[in-house]
Structures are given as structure tokens and as C-alpha cells.
Amino acid sequence: MKVTQTKLAGVLVIEPRVFGDERGFFFESFNQRAFDEAAGAHVDFVQDNHSKSSRNVLRGLHYQLPPKAQGKLVRVVQGEVFDVAVDLRKNSKTFGQWVGETLSAENKKQLWIPAGFAHGFLTLSETAEFLYKTTDYYSPEHERCIRWDDPELAIQWPLLHSPTISDKDKSGTSFAEYDPV
Numbered sequence: 456m457k458v459t460q461t462k463l464a465g466v467l468v469i470e471p472r473v474f475g476d477e478r479g480f481f482f483e484s485f486n487q488r489a490f491d492e493a494a495g496a497h498v499d500f501v502q503d504n505h506s507k508s509s510r511n512v513l514r515g516l517h518y519q520l521p522p523k524a525q526g527k528l529v530r531v532v533q534g535e536v537f538d539v540a541v542d543l544r545k546n547s548k549t550f551g552q553w554v555g556e557t558l559s560a561e562n563k564k565q566l567w568i569p570a571g572f573a574h575g576f577l578t579l580s581e582t583a584e585f586l587y588k589t590t591d592y593y594s595p596e597h598e599r600c601i602r603w604d605d606p607e608l609a610i611q612w613p614l615l616h617s618p619t620i621s622d623k624d625k626s627g628t629s630f631a632e633y634d635p636v
């Protein structure tokens with residue numbers, strides 16, 4: 456698999472080796488040994504999630520506070536999304552910066568987002584099915600949301616018009632008032 460560092464230290468783009476033949480394709484969507492080597496440490500995942508979204512749905516920006524902070528290994532198995540990670544690590548030289556990557560069933564790219572980042576995505580196709588592994592369990596009490604359109608973050612979402620977002624995401628905090636991780 457091909458691993459590409461992003462400008463946010465720790466956030467990786469992972470491209471699996473795909474074996475195609477006349478039947479279709481095969482690839483290892485997760486290999487613990489290869490992933491640990493890419494991440495530079497052993498990473499345990501405890502939960503798999505699967506969501507489906509319609510075009511222009513935007514989910515995020517979400518994170519969980521310690522001690523329930525989650526690392527996320529995300530991928531798309533149908534359709535296409537613009538996936539974003541935001542650096543919330545106060546001591547990071549890229550604090551408050553973001554990276555975006557287009558993930559699709561076609562490109563089979565995955566994004567590894569360690570704990571310490573907010574995460575969200577915008578659905579670019581008619582529908583998109585989004586699968587991800589997390590390093591800690593869902594904990595609503597520890598969950599926080601930063602507004603997707605925070606002016607300080609200034610994320611360049613490839614939007615054609617205002618997105619469909621949940622009531623929870625509508626009430627997200629500004630980046631200036633976020634609860635530090």
C-alpha cells in the first residue's frame with residue numbers, strides 16, 4: 456500500500472494495493488501489521504461505523520474529548536466525499552490548519568486521522584457510503600462539534616450551495632470557543 460504524509464503531522468493518505476482481473480478486484484481494506492507500520496505504532500480499533508449520505512450532506516466537524524478521543528480510519532465504499540481533518544492539538548505547529556482529500560469507491564483512498572483532530576465530510580455524489588474504524592467507543596458526553604463553516608478555519612468545501620446538516624451540527628461551536636483536546 457502507498458502511504459502519503461499530509462501537511463498535518465500524523466494524518467496519512469493510505470492507498471491499498473488493488474488486484475484487478477476479469478472477475479473484478481480484490482484489496483486488503485485493513486491489515487493490522489501494514490497499518491501499524493504506516494502509523495509508526497500499534498493502533499487498536501474497537502468500533503466500525505457505516506453511514507450513508509445523500510449529495511450535499513455535510514457531517515461534522517466532530518471529535519471526542521479525552522479520555523474518549525478517537526482516532527479514525529475512514530474510507531468510502533460507494534460514491535465520493537470530500538473528507539476533512541482539522542488539527543486541534545494546541546502545541547502543534549499546524550494547530551487550526553486543515554487538510555482535505557477526496558475519497559471515493561473509485562480511488563479506494565483511506566484517511567488516517569489520529570486522536571486530536573476534528574473530522575467531517577461533504578458528500579459529492581448522489582449518495583455515498585462511508586465506513587470507518589475508531590480507536591475508542593462512541594461517547595456522546597465527550598462528543599463535540601465545531602461549525603463546518605467556521606471563518607477562522609476557512610475550510611474550502613467544494614460546495615455548490617448550502618449543505619444539508621444535522622440540527623446538532625447547526626449548533627456547533629466556533630473554533631475560537633472549541634473545547635481543547
Ligand SMILES: Cc1cn([C@H]2C[C@H](O)[C@@H](COP(=O)(O)OP(=O)(O)O[C@H]3O[C@H](C)C(=O)[C@H](O)[C@H]3O)O2)c(=O)[nH]c1=O
Nearest residue numbers: 504506514515517518527574575576592593594621623
Ligand atoms: C457517531 C455515532 C453515532 N451513533 C448514533 C447517535 C445518533 O443517534 C445517530 C447519528 O449520529 P450522528 O448524527 O452523530 O452521526 P454523524 O453526524 O455521522 O457523526 C459522525 O460524523 C463524523 C463525520 C465523525 O467523524 C464522527 O465519527 C461522527 O460524529 O447514530 C452511534 O450510536 N454511535 C456512533 O459512533
